[in-house]
Amino acid sequence: MTSFMPPAQKNWWAVPVGRQEIVWIAIALVWCLIMFFMMPFWHMYGDQNISNEGYRVTPIKYQAKVNEMIEKYKVREVGAMKTPVVAPPDGGDIYLMARLWSWYPMLELKKDVTYRLHLTSIDWNHGFSLQPVNINLQVVPGYEFVLNITPNKAGEYTIVCNEYCGIMHHTMLGKIWVKE
Amino acid sequence: MAQFRQCPDTGLFFHKEAENLMKANAVAGVVCLLIAGVLALLVVLTRWPAVHLLPADAFYMVLTAHGICALIFWVIFFEMAILYFAGSTLLRSRLATPRWAWAGFVLMIVGAVMTLAAVFAGKSSVMMTSYVPMRAEPSFYLGLVIFAVGALIGCFVYLGTLVVAKNEKTYEGSVPLVTFGATVACVIAIFTIASGAEILIPTYLWSIGYISHIDPAMYRVIWWALGHSSQQINVAAHVAVWYLIAGVIFGARPMSEKVSRAAYLLYIFFLQLASAHHLMTDPGISSEWKIFNTSYAMYLAVLASMIHGLTVPGAIEVAQRKKGLTNGSFEWLRKAPWGNPVFSSMFISLVGFGFLGGISGVVMGTEQISIIIHNTIYVPGHFHATVVIGTTMAWMGLTYLLIPVLFRRKMILPQAAKLQPYIFGLGMSLVAVFHMAAGTLGVARRHWDMGFAGNPLGFEYPATAYLLMGIAGIGGVIAVAGGALFIAIAVGSLVFGEKLQKEAGLLQSFGFPLADSAYTNEKPARLPMAPAEAVEADHGEAGFEAPGTFILAMVLLVSFVIYYFINWKYLSEVWGLS
16 A cells, blocks of 8 residues: 555665565666667667768758759759759768658659758758658758768659648659669 | 545545646647547558548648647647646645646646647648648647646746645655655656757747748757657656556555666666657767767666566556466456456556657667668658557556546446557557558658659559558557547546546546535645565565566667667668768
8 A cells, every 4th residue: 555655664765675676676787887888889870870961051052952963963853843863972961851742843863872962841841751761850940951871772762741731741752763 | 625535445645726737738638639639540540551531631631630639739738637647646645736736737727729820821841740830720839838837837836836735844855756756757857848849849939930941951950849748758757657556456566676776767867869760861970979969878768668667567566466476477467457447447548658659769879770760651650659559558547547536437338448449559560560660661751642642753662562561550450449549438438437526527537626525625645655665575586676677678688789780781682871
């Protein structure tokens, strides 16, 4: 009856702790430390880390960069909207823009080549969700996210928006093709 | 003059004002749960691909209302009832400033109605998180602020009650563990509400044009200090309810007051910016900040929950072994009162919170693993395990406990009540597990159509994802049925339940006084300390008081370790990112 009554001892803090609890706390603490160290460890030795590169940006400036990239590296157009497909040079910068309700432009990349992906939204929050690999990044307006990406498998990839962005959210898709 | 009555069954003393406030808050909470449950059914039937019930605009409106109603209104109204119970009833003290408490309650009602009205008017479908620069109606934010002010008043009434109890010497020694846990919940609540004010007041001013710009990244950082900490209030409060139910049903005493209370303090010190784990894949925030604030270098808040995960069932095991249930490792558990919905709700809450909610939460809160989980439907899967199986089921167990005590009514439909926790627990476990599974296949959360109708580009999730979402849909329907059964039993008992005191009628159960009231002006006798434990032979094994619990804890740990590294393996297979 004591969980809802005052402790049986006035000096309850001086009552020795049982062996079972001490053992469990020790095991659990070790596990908690391992989980902490895994994060810096992966930064040093793992291949999948969120970059620390980001800049403040305005929609106008960013759109200018996107258009400049499209002008230089457009390879074709897709669909009724004539969405440009861009094949950036190896190791080059990619400017991908999220807006209501599309990812612009589309991309053609090469397998095992590293690119600098720039990512921002010009209106609301969006979610970059690359399928079927399942890479998910938050896209925040006003912030230009820069990550080095290295596609490791050829194929057709779709960018789904997974941050709610209004009534046509479910139609917001983009494409990336990765060639051998 | 403060009036008290003593419950003839439990011996608990109820201060009349506190009792009325508990009833009012609990009833308001259950009404919110009812609304949230109806909305949940609509959400479930829309995300179940084969049914796809609502159109997109209605779906986002309903989803916004469901989140707010369940995650904010239901749990916080009920938490107010718990605070008044832990402060006044458990300490045999009068409640400090009941009029302020009523003012807080009225503000909470006004705020809740205002926000829900804004959502149902259709122009505030911004989700519970209301990330700027998407804009809701001003009354959406104002309602939340008013609700929070009301809850804040309740917190201070609770703290005031602790002072009153101390000054009037209503108890001997230190406050009970349950009250200690409720105090921790209260402290976290104050931090949470302060964070909420810090972000929602400027956002309100922005929505009416007084502030021109709110930085979207800053909004997310501060909003999650509200959004995540509020879930920590739930954890602190529902762990207190676990201890309470263990004490009531089994007469269990904490294995160690020191360990349990220290674990609670870890919640206060190491939780707050753990909201960082919502921002793992955000731009503009450094990895150092993310890693440190998600873990404080050693995940001491996780450690605290792992400690409670051992000491709550451990306390039950020790109490059961003292009653002679010492055969093998698990006789104490086998012979627990599985037909008592108070116990079964609490135990399902404990196990579901640990195995489904806890493990998945820590895994997805790992900086890099978040990349393969962030904003997928894995996330709702996780928090339905923590907040619904964990918190809501603990509240349900407490409701079953308190209907006879607080409302002086016998519970109706006892056979159905026996089954209810299992139906609800099973349904919600299916929701949690299959949403998580669909999330690993990339299915997005807060998304009306996983078929992307209307986009000529086309993309199909794997067929398995549709199957998983279908099973989650079935689970959701089962859970809603279980929830409906709970509300039918709870409300039905208030209205139709056999009166335990002949003189009380329905009005009296809402606090209207009778001429022949059981209340007296007599001050309750001082709450004594728990009786000292008789020195007995050790019923455990190898110096372990609760060996069965230790085995269960190790099963949890092994599952945790395996699942954690499986996710690193998945992560290592995706594109290189740096």
